[in-house]
Amino acid sequence: MAGVIASSSRRVAALNLLRRRLVQAVPLMLGVVVINFVLIHLAPGSFLELMTAENQVSDPATVELLRKTYGMEDPLWLQLGKYIWALLHLDFGFSYRQNMPVIQAITINLPATLLLMISSITLAFAVGVAAGVVASMKVRTFWDSLVSVAAMFFFAAPSFWLGIMMIVLFAVKLGWLPVGGMATIGGGGGIFDILHHLILPTLALGLFYAAIYARVMRSSMLEVAQLDFVRTARAKGLSRNQVTLHHVLRNALLPVVTILGVQMGTVLAGSVVIESVFSWPGVGSLLFDSVSSRNYPVVLGIMVLGSLVVIAANIAVDLLYMWLDPRIEIR
Amino acid sequence: MDFLSRFSRNRGALVGALVILLVALIAVLAPVFFPTDPLRIVGPPELWPGDDPDFLLGTDSLGRDILAMIVHGARATLLIGLFASAVATLIGVTVGATAGYFGGWVDEASMRAAELFQTIPNLIFVLTIVVILGSTLHNIVIAIGIVSWTPIARMTRAEFLALRDREFVQACRSMGMGDLGIIMGEILPNALPPVIVLSSLVVAGAILFESAVSFLGLGDPNVASWGRLVGDGRQLIRSSWYICAIPGVAIMITVLCLNLIGDGLNDALNPKLRDR
Numbered sequence: 001m002a003g004v005i006a007s008s009s010r011r012v013a014a015l016n017l018l019r020r021r022l023v024q025a026v027p028l029m030l031g032v033v034v035i036n037f038v039l040i041h042l043a044p045g046s047f048l049e050l051m052t053a054e055n056q057v058s059d060p061a062t063v064e065l066l067r068k069t070y071g072m073e074d075p076l077w078l079q080l081g082k083y084i085w086a087l088l089h090l091d092f093g094f095s096y097r098q099n100m101p102v103i104q105a106i107t108i109n110l111p112a113t114l115l116l117m118i119s120s121i122t123l124a125f126a127v128g129v130a131a132g133v134v135a136s137m138k139v140r141t142f143w144d145s146l147v148s149v150a151a152m153f154f155f156a157a158p159s160f161w162l163g164i165m166m167i168v169l170f171a172v173k174l175g176w177l178p179v180g181g182m183a184t185i186g187g188g189g190g191i192f193d194i195l196h197h198l199i200l201p202t203l204a205l206g207l208f209y210a211a212i213y214a215r216v217m218r219s220s221m222l223e224v225a226q227l228d229f230v231r232t233a234r235a236k237g238l239s240r241n242q243v244t245l246h247h248v249l250r251n252a253l254l255p256v257v258t259i260l261g262v263q264m265g266t267v268l269a270g271s272v273v274i275e276s277v278f279s280w281p282g283v284g285s286l287l288f289d290s291v292s293s294r295n296y297p298v299v300l301g302i303m304v305l306g307s308l309v310v311i312a313a314n315i316a317v318d319l320l321y322m323w324l325d326p327r328i329e330i331r
Numbered sequence: 332m333d334f335l336s337r338f339s340r341n342r343g344a345l346v347g348a349l350v351i352l353l354v355a356l357i358a359v360l361a362p363v364f365f366p367t368d369p370l371r372i373v374g375p376p377e378l379w380p381g382d383d384p385d386f387l388l389g390t391d392s393l394g395r396d397i398l399a400m401i402v403h404g405a406r407a408t409l410l411i412g413l414f415a416s417a418v419a420t421l422i423g424v425t426v427g428a429t430a431g432y433f434g435g436w437v438d439e440a441s442m443r444a445a446e447l448f449q450t451i452p453n454l455i456f457v458l459t460i461v462v463i464l465g466s467t468l469h470n471i472v473i474a475i476g477i478v479s480w481t482p483i484a485r486m487t488r489a490e491f492l493a494l495r496d497r498e499f500v501q502a503c504r505s506m507g508m509g510d511l512g513i514i515m516g517e518i519l520p521n522a523l524p525p526v527i528v529l530s531s532l533v534v535a536g537a538i539l540f541e542s543a544v545s546f547l548g549l550g551d552p553n554v555a556s557w558g559r560l561v562g563d564g565r566q567l568i569r570s571s572w573y574i575c576a577i578p579g580v581a582i583m584i585t586v587l588c589l590n591l592i593g594d595g596l597n598d599a600l601n602p603k604l605r606d607r
Binding site for chain 2 (some may be wrong): 158164287294
């Protein structure tokens with residue numbers, strides 16, 4: 001009975017949290033749009049000039065028409081207003097390079113990036129938490145030192161360099177794994193083929209975060225182990241391993257989950273570099289193409305959608321935090 | 332003295348500090364070791380390290396001396412790290428100090444801004460800024476500073492919140508001291524130790540940022556930073572993977588040692604926060 005009441009009150013609390021976060025997300029998204037919009041309009045040389053030069057349009061009438069279609073005669077604040085209004089209708093503009101709406105160009109590439117992000121975070125979380133737990137249970141032994149040395153190494157190695165070195169070893173020298181891409185050309189594309197291609201990029205991106213989580217998890221485990229409730233559990237006659245796995249672990253996870261939320265944007269950005277190393281067909285390659293050709297509608301669109309992904313991931317992490325932390329119920 | 336003895340008790344930090352001193356020395360003396368332009372072609376291409384005693388670390392695909400490029404690259408890499416961290420610290424301390432000291436809507440607005448900059452994917456933002464404003468060292472430093480200030484602001488704010496109502500601050504207020512005087516002269520010196528620790532870690536982060544920007548080919552074209560050397564060598568990993576490997580090791584050692592220094596500073600400056 002008590003359990004039913006507790007679980008329903010937690011559900012209400014979760015819904016309240018969700019509503020509050022969604023309301024907070026609105027000004028945040030507005031801020032993202034304004035900052036990037038202003039930044040892009042600081043650029044010397046309008047993107048219209050570049051577009052006309054690239055497509056070899058010189059007819060003044062056509063240029064004038066394009067200028068009107070892209071609303072470039074309006075003052076900046078009006079352009080911003082129109083852009084925000086369009087965004088609300090999921091209209092991110094048109095990309096002349098892909099010759100399709102910006103939103104379409106991005107959503108084609110987004111799943112590959114999300115796949116890489118999710119697999120890297122999962123790897124980082126699993127490896128980091130496991131390594132941190134082992135280090136804290138065997139504190140000041142060989143295993144503890146091994147974990148901290150490995151963590152120091154992966155925390156300092158640039159991810160793109162680690163990726164290249166793994167390509168040299170596992171793809172070029174040993175031939176175990178593919179050099180890059182997401183599927184074998186001709187005949188590939190099955191789920192195992194994609195997973196096979198996913199291993200190296202996931203390691204290159206995920207091990208950096210695994211290093212952070214291992215360090216945080218270790219100190220958090222040691223800290224929680226000092227708390228009173230742990231002593232009580234031991235006094236009840238539970239074994240050391242039982243206490244560690246059932247009581248300490250869950251509470252020690254909280255700081256790790258917090259960092260996980262803070263770092264979502266970093267993980268998304270990091271995948272851009274990794275995608276370039278492994279020719280992974282995600283948003284990174286689109287961003288790179290758009291940045292170097294100054295295709296600003298796409299750059300802005302990636303920023304806005306990327307920030308949306310980060311906000312959504314943060315909300316998910318908050319809910320996870322709440323599920324893990326029994327104290328939040330009281331609030 | 333007390334600080335030095337506490338710092339050097341951490342052996343890792345001591346080693347880190349010595350290595351960074353060495354790297355800094357190499358950076359300063361680069362023109363003495365290699366007086367000519369490091370980007371000049373001086374030998375046969377793709378010489379492996381050890382093949383020729385004249386080129387200890389070998390040559391790249393064009394026949395440029397890798398050791399010379401690493402030594403000169405140390406300058407760019409260290410300078411970018413230091414200046415970007417300085418920019419981040421300046422922004423972070425200013426925002427955090429005003430937020431923590433004044434509280435109310437200033438605090439609310441500052442923390443929302445920090446959240447905003449944590450939401451925008453940082454490296455993507457850096458790439459955009461660099462491409463729009465131009466790939467110069469100057470712009471790269473500012474761009475990295477702009478995405479790295481949020482942890483410093485949060486830390487400074489927390490320190491100011493804890494200190495602003497302490498007796499010594501109230502005493503200053505009752506003596507009629509102005510807000511600016513109290514912030515700069517009274518609270519800031521007491522709030523600095525944890526901020527210094529974070530700033531030292533931002534140097535390491537900034538070096539990683541810059542190396543990624545240069546690796547992607549968007550760095551300053553006139554500067555051979557380590558990240559760019561990795562990027563230049565990536566086409567040749569089948570035959571000459573050492574061209575990529577060597578500058579990457581240089582980045583890793585430098586970042587590792589800066590992190591060790593950060594840990595040592597943490598031990599020396601915040602005895603309470605040890606083992607965090």
